[in-house]
Amino acid sequence: MFSKKESPPVTENEAAPASTKRSAMKSQAPSILSADLQITGSIMSDGEVQLDGSVDGDVHAGSLTIGEEASVKGEVTAESIVVRGRVEGSLRARQIQLASTARVEGDIVHASLAVESGAYFDGNCHRSSDPLSEKSGKITGSSASSGGKAQAGETRSAPSAPPAPGAAASGGATNSGGGEKAAAASGDPFAMKN
Numbered sequence: 001m002f003s004k005k006e007s008p009p010v011t012e013n014e015a016a017p018a019s020t021k022r023s024a025m026k027s028q029a030p031s032i033l034s035a036d037l038q039i040t041g042s043i044m045s046d047g048e049v050q051l052d053g054s055v056d057g058d059v060h061a062g063s064l065t066i067g068e069e070a071s072v073k074g075e076v077t078a079e080s081i082v083v084r085g086r087v088e089g090s091l092r093a094r095q096i097q098l099a100s101t102a103r104v105e106g107d108i109v110h111a112s113l114a115v116e117s118g119a120y121f122d123g124n125c126h127r128s129s130d131p132l133s134e135k136s137g138k139i140t141g142s143s144a145s146s147g148g149k150a151q152a153g154e155t156r157s158a159p160s161a162p163p164a165p166g167a168a169a170s171g172g173a174t175n176s177g178g179g180e181k182a183a184a185a186s187g188d189p190f191a192m193k194n
Contacts, residue, residue: 035069042074049078051085058089068101077132083119090123092131109134 030048033039037053045061052067057074064078070085080095083102090107098104100118107124109131115121128134 030063030065035067064093066102068099079132092134094131 028047030050031045032050033043033053033055035052039053039055040057042058043049043055043060047061048063048065049059049061050065050067051059051070051072054071055074059072059074059076059078061078063080064076065082066072066076066085066087068084071088072086073088075090075092076087077092079093080097081091081093082097082099083091083104084099085101086103088105090109091104092109094111095114096108096110096112097114098116098119098121100116102116102119102121104119104121105123107126108121109126109128111127111129111131113125113127
C-alpha cells in the first residue's frame, strides 16, 4: 500500500527548469543600494533597482526607484522610473513619475509622464513613442519644453495674432496703401489702421 516506487533518474535537461525557476525568482527581487552607499561610475541592471544612496555616473535599469534621500548625477535610463530624490542629468524612460519630493534638473524623454504637486523640474521635456530607442543626447530647441511648446509630432494652432502693418488680412500679402480698407473688409478687429 505505501511502498516506495522507484522513479527514473533525472537528467540535466529535466533539472534545468527548476534552476531556471529559481533564477527567475532571484531576478524578481530588487537590487537595493542603501543610503550609506556612494558610487562613482555607471550602474547597469536588467532588473529592478531601488536607489537610496548617491551615484555620480549613469544608471541603466529595467525599473528604477530613486529614494527621497538619493541623488544621481548622470543620465538615467530605464523602462520605468520613479523619482523621489534628486537627479542632475537626463531621464529617459517609457514611464516616468516625479513624486512631490522629486528635484530634477535636466531633460526628460518619455512616453508617459506623471508629475505630483510639489515636484521640482527644471529642463526640457520631450514625449516620444519609443524613448529608449532614440539617440541619447540633449533635446534641441525644436522639441517641447516645460514652457508648453508643441511636442514633436504634435500640432498646436497658435493664437491669432494681428497682421503686421501694411499686410493684408488674406494670406499676408503686402498691400500698398490699401491696408486700412483690407483690414476693414476682413472684419479683423485687431487689424492695424494707418
